[in-house]
Amino acid sequence: MSKLTGAQIIVEALKREGVEVIFGYPGGQAIPIFDALYDSPEIRVILTRHEQAAVHAADGYARTTGKPGVCLVTSGPGATNTITGLATANFDSVPVICLCGQVPTTMIGIDAFQEADITGMANSVTKHNYLVHKIEELAETIKNSFFIANTGRPGAVLIDIPKDVSVNKYEFNYDFEVNIRGYKPHIEGHLNQIKKAVQLIEAAERPVAIVGGGAIISGASDEIIEFISKCDIPVTATLNGLGCVAFDSPYFLGMHGMHGTIQANKAIQQSDLIIALGSRFDDRATGKLSTFAPNAKIIHMDIDSASISKNVEVKVPVVGDLKNILKQMLPLLNQKKNEKWMSIITELKAVKHEILRDQKRLTSIEVMEVLNSKVDSNTIIATDVGQHQMWTALYYNFMKPRTLLTSGGLGTMGYGFPAAIGAQLVNTDKPVVCITGDGSFQMNIQELATAVIERLPVIIVIMNNGYLGMVRQWQDLFFDKRYSSTCLMNCDHRDKECNGDYNSCMKFIPDFVKVAEAYSAKGFRVTNKLQLSEAFDKAFANRSGPFIIDIITEREENVWPMVPAGASLDEIMRGGTVS
Amino acid sequence: MRYILSLIVENKHGVLAKVAQVVTGRGYNISTLTVGPSERADTSRMIITFDSDEKIIEQIIKQMNKLVDVIKIFLIDDNEKVERELLLVRISRKKDNEESIERIVKIFRGKIVDVTMKSFVIEITGASRKIDSFVENIKSYGIQDLMRTGPLALPRFDMRTNTKEQIK
Ligand SMILES: Cc1ncc(C[n+]2csc(CCOP(=O)(O)OP(=O)(O)O)c2C)c(N)n1
Ligand SMILES: [Mg+2]
Numbered sequence: 001m002s003k004l005t006g007a008q009i010i011v012e013a014l015k016r017e018g019v020e021v022i023f024g025y026p027g028g029q030a031i032p033i034f035d036a037l038y039d040s041p042e043i044r045v046i047l048t049r050h051e052q053a054a055v056h057a058a059d060g061y062a063r064t065t066g067k068p069g070v071c072l073v074t075s076g077p078g079a080t081n082t083i084t085g086l087a088t089a090n091f092d093s094v095p096v097i098c099l100c101g102q103v104p105t106t107m108i109g110i111d112a113f114q115e116a117d118i119t120g121m122a123n124s125v126t127k128h129n130y131l132v133h134k135i136e137e138l139a140e141t142i143k144n145s146f147f148i149a150n151t152g153r154p155g156a157v158l159i160d161i162p163k164d165v166s167v168n169k170y171e172f173n174y175d176f177e178v179n180i181r182g183y184k185p186h187i188e189g190h191l192n193q194i195k196k197a198v199q200l201i202e203a204a205e206r207p208v209a210i211v212g213g214g215a216i217i218s219g220a221s222d223e224i225i226e227f228i229s230k231c232d233i234p235v236t237a238t239l240n241g242l243g244c245v246a247f248d249s250p251y252f253l254g255m256h257g258m259h260g261t262i263q264a265n266k267a268i269q270q271s272d273l274i275i276a277l278g279s280r281f282d283d284r285a286t287g288k289l290s291t292f293a294p295n296a297k298i299i300h301m302d303i304d305s306a307s308i309s310k311n312v313e314v315k316v317p318v319v320g321d322l323k324n325i326l327k328q329m330l331p332l333l334n335q336k337k338n339e340k341w342m343s344i345i346t347e348l349k350a351v352k353h354e355i356l357r358d359q360k361r362l363t364s365i366e367v368m369e370v371l372n373s374k375v376d377s378n379t380i381i382a383t384d385v386g387q388h389q390m391w392t393a394l395y396y397n398f399m400k401p402r403t404l405l406t407s408g409g410l411g412t413m414g415y416g417f418p419a420a421i422g423a424q425l426v427n428t429d430k431p432v433v434c435i436t437g438d439g440s441f442q443m444n445i446q447e448l449a450t451a452v453i454e455r456l457p458v459i460i461v462i463m464n465n466g467y468l469g470m471v472r473q474w475q476d477l478f479f480d481k482r483y484s485s486t487c488l489m490n491c492d493h494r495d496k497e498c499n500g501d502y503n504s505c506m507k508f509i510p511d512f513v514k515v516a517e518a519y520s521a522k523g524f525r526v527t528n529k530l531q532l533s534e535a536f537d538k539a540f541a542n543r544s545g546p547f548i549i550d551i552i553t554e555r556e557e558n559v560w561p562m563v564p565a566g567a568s569l570d571e572i573m574r575g576g577t578v579s
Numbered sequence: 580m581r582y583i584l585s586l587i588v589e590n591k592h593g594v595l596a597k598v599a600q601v602v603t604g605r606g607y608n609i610s611t612l613t614v615g616p617s618e619r620a621d622t623s624r625m626i627i628t629f630d631s632d633e634k635i636i637e638q639i640i641k642q643m644n645k646l647v648d649v650i651k652i653f654l655i656d657d658n659e660k661v662e663r664e665l666l667l668v669r670i671s672r673k674k675d676n677e678e679s680i681e682r683i684v685k686i687f688r689g690k691i692v693d694v695t696m697k698s699f700v701i702e703i704t705g706a707s708r709k710i711d712s713f714v715e716n717i718k719s720y721g722i723q724d725l726m727r728t729g730p731l732a733l734p735r736f737d738m739r740t741n742t743k744e745q746i747k
Contacts, residue, residue, distance in 0.1 A: 119593055129646045131592060148647060182589060182650040267746045306641035309634075 001173075006135045006166035007036035010099065013142040015042055016136075018175050019070050021061065021425055022046070022103030023054035027074025028114060032166040034072070044452060046425065049446040051078050055085020056444070060094050063405050064380055065426055066219070068095040068149045068235055073561045075101045076114030076266035079160070080121065084412060087125035090156040091409030092139045092240055093217055095149040097157050100127075105133060105163040127155025132162065135170040147178040152185030153304040154217060179533030185195045185303070189325035195276075197299045198332045200316060204273035206341045207233045208340050210256070210285075213240030213408065214278020214302055216401045221245070224277060230330070232338040234345045236264035238279045240408040243398040243564050247530055253349070258286035258563050261392040263348035264563075265569040268293050270344070270346035276300045278322045281311040282409070293570035301325050310388060353561055353574050364388070367463060368395035371433070374536040379403065380432045384440030386470040388463040390559045392435050414443025417460060421447055424456040426523035431459065431540055438464040441512075448519040451546040459539045460548045462512055466505075477573075512550040523548040535569050581610070581707075582636045583655040583662075583732050586625040587617060589648040598625065599647065601642045607635060610728025611687035622650060626732055628707075650687040655732045664736060666695045666703045666710045672696070680720060684718070 021044045026034045039043050048054040051073045058069025073082055079100040079187050089096040103112040118127045128148050130141045145157040209228055221244045226233050228251045235245050236253040247250045254261035274296045286292045297315040301322055308317040318325050341452055356363045377399035383389040383406045407415040420434035442464055451458050472486040489505035516523025524535040539547040562573045582715045584621050588594050602609055610628045619622040689703035703713050
C-alpha cells in the first residue's frame with residue numbers, strides 16, 4: 001500500500017465520511033492540511049474571517065442537514081477562538097468536528113510559539129476530544145470522532161493534530177468498524193418503561209407534550225404529530241423544539257418558558273401529565289422548579305440518561321432515540337379523546353396578549369407579520385440572541401423541523417449570521433434569513449466578506465433598536481431603568497436630558513447600509529411597513545449575495561409575555577403588571 | 580454521606596483531567612481520589628469518594644458515564660466491600676510519649692517504620708473509618724506531617740451495574 005502524509009490521510013478520511021465542505025482559517029501548524037485540501041476539489045473549503053464564525057458555520061450546516069459540520073483551524077489563537085463556537089454547538093447537541101493544528105509533538109509542553117493546551121480547554125465544551133500522538137492513530141481517531149459526534153446525544157468533537165503527525169507518512173486504511181468500548185449509545189427504548197408511559201398517557205386527563213431540540217435531532221416530527229393526534233394531546237415547544245410541530249396545528253401552543261406564550265405556560269401549570277420529548281427542562285423553560293407543573297406526573301423520553309431527573313423528578317423515564325421510542329409506543333396506544341381538556345386549551349388559545357402596534361417606529365410584531373407573509377415553509381431562519389430572538393420564537397410561523405437555527409443553550413450573540421452562511425451553503429435552493437440585532441450582528445459582522453465571496457444570498461434582517469435590547473429590558477424592569485452600558489447610540493442615560501431619541505445621539509453607529517456597500521453587499525434601510533414589504537421583495541428576489549435590511553425599530557419595546565427569572569410559570573407579566 | 584465510586588477508564592492521555600472536570604465543572608467536590616493500574620494494562624482504575632447526597636451522586640455517575648474514556652463505573656456498596664487506605668504520619672518523639680504511642684499503634688495494628696531522635700513515622704492500613712479513629716487518638720501527640728491515600732475498594736462480588744461493556 002502506498003503511504004500518504006497525515007494531511008492526506010485526513011482529507012481521504014473526510015471524503016469517506018462524505019464531507020463536502022470545510023469551514024476554516026489557516027495558520028502555521030495547519031498549513032500541511034490546507035495544502036492537502038488544495039488538491040481535493042471534492043471538498044470545498046470556505047475561508048471565514050474568524051475561527052468562531054467557522055465553527056458557527058459548521059454548526060449551521062449541521063443543524064440544517066443533520067450531518068456533522070467540519071471546521072479546520074490552526075494552533076494557539078486559532079484553536080482558542082473556536083471555544084465559543086464549540087460550546088454553542090455542544091450545548092445544543094449539534095454534531096461538529098473541529099480539526100486543530102498543533103505544534104509538533106516534540107515541542108508540546110515547552111511553551112512553543114502558538115502552543116495552547118486546547119484539549120484541556122475544550123474538555124467542558126466538547127462531547128469528546130483527542131490529541132493525536134502518532135500518525136498510526138490518525139485514521140481511527142477521525143472515524144471515531146465522526147461516530148461520537150453524530151450518535152447518541154450528538155455534540156462537538158475536537159481533534160488536535162500536531163504538525164509532525166500531519167507531515168509524517170503512513171498507510172491509509174479506513175475499512176474497519178468503529179468499536180469504542182466506553183461508548184455504546186443505546187437507542188431502543190426499554191419496553192417495560194414504554195408500557196408504563198402508555199398507562200400514564202391513557203389515564204391522563206390533562207396531558208401536555210413538550211417537544212425539545214432532541215425531537216428535531218431524532219427526526220421524530222411525524223411520529224410526534226401522529227402521537228398527539230392519536231391521543232389528543234396539546235403540545236408546546238422549547239426554543240430549539242420550534243418547527244417540530246407546525247405553528248398552525250390545533251394542538252400547538254407555541255413556546256413555553258420565560259418568554260413563552262400565555263397558553264403554553266398555563267397549559268403546563270394546569271396539566272396532570274407532562275410528556276417531555278427530547279427536552280431537558282432548562283431553567284429558562286421551567287421557571288421556578290418547585291412550582292413547575294405542580295399537579296403533573298412526568299414522563300421523560302430522552303437519549304441522554306443524564307438529562308433525566310436532573311432538574312425535575314421524573315415518574316417514567318424512557319432512555320433511547322425518540323423516533324425509535326415513539327415507533328415502539330404508537331402501536332400500544334389506543335385512540336383517545338380529551339375533549340374537556342382540549343376545550344380548555346381552545347379557550348386558552350383564544351385569549352390574545354397585547355401587542356404593540358402603530359408606534360412612531362416599526363414594532364416587532366409588524367416586522368414579523370410582513371416577514372411571515374413573504375416566506376415559504378422551506379425558509380430557514382437563523383437568529384442571534386436577544387429580544388429579536390424571542391420575537392422570532394413568538395411570532396414567526398415555523399412550519400418544518402430544521403428551519404430554525406438559534407443558540408438556545410449557550411445564548412451566543414454572534415451565532416446567527418455565520419450559522420446562516422453554513423446553512424445557505426448546502427441549502428442553495430432555500431431562502432436563508434438571519435434575524436439579528438444591532439448588537440449581535442456586530443459580533444460577527446466581518447463574515448459579510450465570506451458571504452459576498454461565496455455569493456451566498458443570506459438575507460440579514462437587523463431589528464435595529466439602538467440597544468442591547470434584552471439587557472435594557474431587564475434594566476427597565478428590574479434595575480429602575482438604569483440603562484448602564486446598553487445603549488449602542490452613545491446615549492448617556494445618566495444624563496437625564498437623554499430621552500433615548502436619536503436627536504441627542506449618534507445617528508447610525510455603524511451605518512449598516514454603508515457597511516454593506518463597503519463589502520460589496522446590498523443594503524436597505526427601512527423605517528415603515530411599506531418600505532419593509534418592498535425590501536423583503538427585493539431581498540427574496542436577489543440570489544447573488546448577502547442582502548442587509550436595516551430596520552429601524554421602536555427603541556424601547558419589551559418582549560411580552562415574560563416570566564421573571566426564578567419566578568413560577570404562573571407569574572406571567574404582560575406589559576408591566578403581574579397577572 | 581460518603582459514597583465510593585469505582586471507575587475503569589482508558590489508560591490514556593487526558594483521562595484524569597476529563598474525569599476531574601466533570602466533577603469540578605458542576606461544582607461538586609471530590610473527597611479522595613486514587614488512580615492506579617487495574618487487571619489490564621490498557622485500563623486504569625480510579626476510586627473516587629464524595630461526601631454528598633444521593634441525588635448528586637446519581638448525577639455524577641450519569642455524567643461520568645457519558646465520558647467516552649470511562650469504560651465502566653459503579654457505586655460500591657458500603658456493606659459489601661473490602662476497603663483499604665494507607666496512612667503515613669510523622670509524630671514528635673518525646674521522652675514521655677514513646678510508650679503510649681507504641682501502645683496505640685499496636686492496638687491499630689500499625690507499624691512504626693522510621694525513628695529519629697525527634698520523630699516517629701507510623702504506617703497504618705485499614706478502612707478509612709479505622710484510620711480516622713487512629714488519627715483522633717494520636718492527634719494530641721503532635722502530628723508533624725500526615726498523608727492518607729484515600730481508600731481503595733473492591734466489591735466482594737462481581738459488579739455488573741452500570742456496565743457499558745463487560746470487560747473480558
Ligand atoms: C456573547 C454574548 N455576550 C453577551 C450576551 C448577553 N446578552 C444577551 S441579549 C444581549 C443584547 C443583544 O442585543 P441585540 O443583538 O441588539 O438584540 P436586541 O435584544 O436588541 O434585539 C446581550 C448583551 C450574550 N448573550 N452573548
Ligand atoms: Mg438591539
